[in-house]
Amino acid sequence: MNELFETIPVKKAYFKIALPVVLSMMVTLVYNLVDTFFVSQTQNTNLVAGVSLCAPLFTLMIALGDIFGLGGSSVISRLFGNKETEEAKRVSAVCFYYAIGVSLLTSLVMILFKNPILSLLGTEASTRPYVL
Numbered sequence: 001m002n003e004l005f006e007t008i009p010v011k012k013a014y015f016k017i018a019l020p021v022v023l024s025m026m027v028t029l030v031y032n033l034v035d036t037f038f039v040s041q042t043q044n045t046n047l048v049a050g051v052s053l054c055a056p057l058f059t060l061m062i063a064l065g066d067i068f069g070l071g072g073s074s075v076i077s078r079l080f081g082n083k084e085t086e087e088a089k090r091v092s093a094v095c096f097y098y099a100i101g102v103s104l105l106t107s108l109v110m111i112l113f114k115n116p117i118l119s120l121l122g123t124e125a126s127t128r129p130y131v132l
Contacts, residue, residue: 017077021070028062050130053121057110064106068099
């Protein structure tokens with residue numbers, strides 16, 4: 001890993017690190033487009049609304065993952081660049097365990113408060129079965 005920060009040009013190192021993130025975002029985008037297209041083919045407006053109402057929750061989960069994934073990788077990259085390998089490993093572990101903890105906490109909140117959260121997002125009785 002240190003070779004990446006010492007010998008490879010910055011542009012090449014950036015693409016080596018960032019390309020997997022960008023590709024995963026593109027896969028997610030394509031998945032959402034295809035999913036919406038096929039759901040709309042059902043001609044069930046409540047089903048389309050149910051899928052659309054869940055989009056903010058999906059975006060929230062991606063944002064929480066990015067906090068630890070993208071934010072953490074930025075800090076870790078700087079630490080490796082400064083040759084602080086042990087600190088980079090510690091930050092990596094912290095990001096990993098915090099991501100798991102926040103995921104579990106978020107899941108618990110979503111399960112316990114799903115009806116109030118979905119009501120805030122605008123679900124109605126007709127769309128609720130498709131949201132859950």
